[in-house]
Amino acid sequence: MSFPDITAELAARVPGLRGRLAANEPLAPLTWFRVGGPAQVLFSPADEADLAAFLAALPEEIPVTVIGLGSNLILRDGGVPGVVIRLGRGFNAIAMEEGHRIRVGTAVPDMRLAKAAADAGIDGLAFYRGIPGGIGGALTMNAGAHHGETKDVLIEARAVDRQGRVHVLSNADFGFSYRHSGAPAGLIFTQALYQGRPGETGAILAEMDRITAAREAAQPIREKTGGSTFKNPPGDKAWQLIDAAGCRGLRLGGAQVSQMHCNFLINTGDASAADIEELGEEVRRRVKAASGVELQWEIRRIGLPAA
Template sequence: MSNALRDLAPRGRLSFNAPLGPRAWFRTGGNAEALFVPKDVRDLAETLAALPPHTPVTVLGACSNVIIRDGGLDGLVVRLAGGFAEITIEPDGLIAGAAALDMIVAEQAAGAGLAGLEFLAGIPGSIGGAVVMNAGAYGSDMNAVLDWAEILLPDGTITTLDNAALAFTYRHAVLPQGAIVLRARLRAQPGNKAQIRAHIAGIKEAREASQPIKSRTGGSTFRNPDGHKAWQLIDEAGCRGLIQGGAQVSEKHCNFLLNLGEATSADLEMLGDLVRQRVLDHSGITLHWEIKRLGRKAGEVLRSNAEEKDAPSVDELRREETP
């Protein structure tokens, strides 16, 4: 345990060797060296400023679209809660804190008679992660509705980036290195409450019918390659129902991995890599992970606390908020 972490004195909650597996939707993964739940933005900024240079920092959201590796996460793991989940309704939209769950945002918008945010009801995550990965489903995404995002920089500065500055692309936004999303302003339009709620109900029904949402799973495992559907490539490669240890490719939706009950994070990651190889062998197309894989494998010395992607990028060096 780093003495520097032990010496931190935040106003929020700080715990050490904290289990993360129970927080993850897959219910797998190791412990956080230090888990920090800040009281407010000032507490977060001051605590980050007190860290020695190069201390790994990971911001976790709902943990719905993440594999936390079995060796856990070194450094400081930040979980935003409390005031970071506040939602403020405005006449033509709303402002949602980074910890606000996408589903809750959709429902509060519906309750206020605001249309255009129903798609969030189909995304199992929080607003901070939705901004970072330009989350989308059911015909819309964050790029289509976001006016601005307020972010905290490593030096404690709070700044606002508009939609254009975030340079959204498919499942990606451009943020300054080390930035943490604090809240976001989403556009909406006045609409009929009954119709909006009916739209949300339809999304929920479609999601339940097509995805294994009652299982220990994450979100979509792989990004859709240009011109292709990941699930279809996986199915055509004969991977539907494929098992590795305690993990399985969902028979209901091939782009979802399942923890059958005793899976490790290593099982899930090995299964994902096996699927990628079979798809490449069958179609010549490389699938890229959409699920974030964080931390170190059991027995492995941590090289970086950032997500290990298929190719190096600046995202590997960024404090990145996960869904």
């Protein structure tokens, strides 16, 4: 599928734009599932000021979608209309501050933050080693693993709204709950400030090694996957419900429920986005029929189905 090219029109609205605009840019290579169609426009801003100027000039009728590292995402086969924004090198700085605090750009991978904190002798952020995404996504969904969550360590975050205005949100402003942030819709997070505690580098790195070993033993991390597919219902574990419903190893086209961990879906090599999403919906149907529990998607799904 191909969209109308509007990059020249958008560039003309911001003469000093320093970021990159690309028309009909393939997005599948930017996702862990390696599926999906193109972005009508992919914008990679140079920094926060560049992002703010672009958004301030962007017509309201043009939709905006933000993607991060693509680890928790099903990008549909028809692609994404409007502008897709992906933050890059201008948003990957990490700086240590007094009081065992760390300021980090939202394009930084979670595991890189964990390593930087460990190297600086800052404890409390090692759990990020077990989360296959970036800081922007962690803020958006209160990412957590191994007995830690974003809400436990975040002090504040910077964001740009759809009109190009910059905001600073406190932890309380997010209204965090399990795998959810109640921050206002439409914000694009650019930076986060975290609070750690004193620690010993060797001990923190050992904990990160333990987390890594646990992930490798239990999760299909070397497959084309998107991480945990469904949220754990209150009092239950999604994988146990999926297993009890007979879905372990279930296939649809090129998509499969992982044999290793059945809350993971896998692209076995030739899956379409539709295969993966439809398999997920079939899993939801079977779990509902077997247990009465309606699983909720944890993986984000964006874009249009194939025409």
